[in-house]
Amino acid sequence: MRRLVVWAATAAFALAVYLLLTLWSGSWGLWSLSELVVGAVLASIVGVACGGVLWERGGWRMLMPHRWLLLVLYIIPLFWAMARANVDVAWRVITGNIRPGIVRFDPGLKTELARTILANSITLTPGTLTVDVSDHSGAFYVHWINVTDDNPTPEDVCGAFPAWARRIAE
Amino acid sequence: MIAELPFTVAAVVLAGFMFVSVLRLAIGPTAADRAVALDTVNTLVVTTMVLLGAGLGQVVLVDVAIVYALLSFVSTLYIARYLEGGWG
Amino acid sequence: MNALLYALLAVGALFNGLGAVALLRFPDVYTRIHGATKCTTFGSIFSIGAVVLYGFLQGDGAGGTLAVHALIALVFLLLTNPTGSHALARGAYRGGIKPAQAVVDHMEKGKR
Incomplete structure (x- = not known):
């Protein structure tokens, strides 16, 4: 069945x-x-x-229509973040003002799909790039182009995106 | 009627940016730099093909762009696995 | 409507060019991936968006085919581009390339 x-x-x-x-x-x-x-x-x-x-095992939840609706709505904050990211990168290309580093944080996502959505969103949003995701602990290792905090919370790095990923895929 | 010419002009401009990326492909100090430059060139090629599809009125070019996007993605994954060192 | 198309094409070309320049100007692999991926993805949205708009404005079957196929190409590009750059960054790190000028590196000490 x-x-x-x-x-x-x-x-x-x-x-x-x-x-x-x-x-x-x-x-x-x-x-x-x-x-x-x-x-x-x-x-x-x-x-x-x-x-x-x-x-994925337990992937039934993506058959619910409201998750697809959320996925479509998600385009709006994602596009806004991408616009800010590009202006930010443009500024750094011109001035060469960078302070890079790789930070670790744990958004506490469990399903593969949620992690994939968050990792791709992080790559497209301001100043961050996913380098590695730990499979069993779910920790993200993110290359941050302008480190402001050595031990950041998920909200410092990527704003509301973990909440969105959880709403869509968990 | 809307002119097709601007699309062809934009495609030519993107081809110029492709040369800039190829510069990094040529001078990049490490293999990873070259792989990143190749990835950028692939994205630019896909966009250029779609623009040319509109500029020349050939939908076939857009289909080629779709297939090119998927194949270049697979090749990027293989190059990344090679950079990791080891094929395991 | 023509002005909107031209604006979309110009913005797309601008951001794609920015990606190419970022590739030349940034100091190491990771920052180059930052610039290249973000800017070319965002620029491609505008460039291919212009083609989609152009196709829909034609109104007939050929224009509709052009628009839908361009939209599919855009979706594939949006899905594969960040994934590919993530794979490249991970491969580069595991291949032993350290981030230049890094102030903090949490992957160095015990992980996994």
Whole structure:
């Protein structure tokens, strides 16, 4: 039963990407019949081959629609942080004013997906770059371009992002 | 009707930035520097291909850009594993 | 509408150029990854965003195909770029490159 749901979810996702890529291919509709058949076959194969690898144990929670809504809303604070990050980097490129270091902090996230979201967000936001994530303790090692505190809390380094990652994926 | 020319011009400008990155690829003191420069060039190539797809009116170029993005990601992961030392 | 497209293209080119300059100007691998990844990702959002807008403004099937495919390329770029740079930073650190001018380095003493 579990394997069937895993297969169906992975295949549905693969089919969605395929259908987006072949949009407007049909002469009478959005998709031609051959594209639909080929897409279904390919999506089934992808579901069999990758379902077990991509699907984390206990990953059911991502099937809840409100998490997807949060993931879309998350774009707004992320984009704002990216804009600030780029102005910040531009300023440092021009003035050469840096004080780098690698700091350790523990945001206390448990699932792989939450850690992935937080690590990628950290890389894109002001002055920080994820260097390593400890698998069993969940500690983040972050290269910080302007160290203001030798033993920072997660809020010092990346603001509200750990809370967002927890809301989306835990 | 909107002109296609600005997209081609932007693509040419990005190609110029690609040369700047290739400079770091040539002089970078360590292998990691070269790998970072290569990663930057890959991103610029993807963006340039999408811009050229709009500028020349060829959607195929955008498809090529998608495949290039995925392949360059895999090659970056392999280079990173090589930099780590050891293939384990 | 044309002015908006030109503005998007100009901002995208500006940030992409900033990434290339950061690559030349920063002193060590980690700071170069900072500049290169952030600026090229952010610049690509604007450049490809201009293409998406252009495709939707065409209004027909060909323009729509262009817009959707460009959007998919943008999503792949946004997902793979930070992951790849994280892999490079980790590989560089484990390969023995120390951050230059570092004031603090928590990875040095007992970890893992």
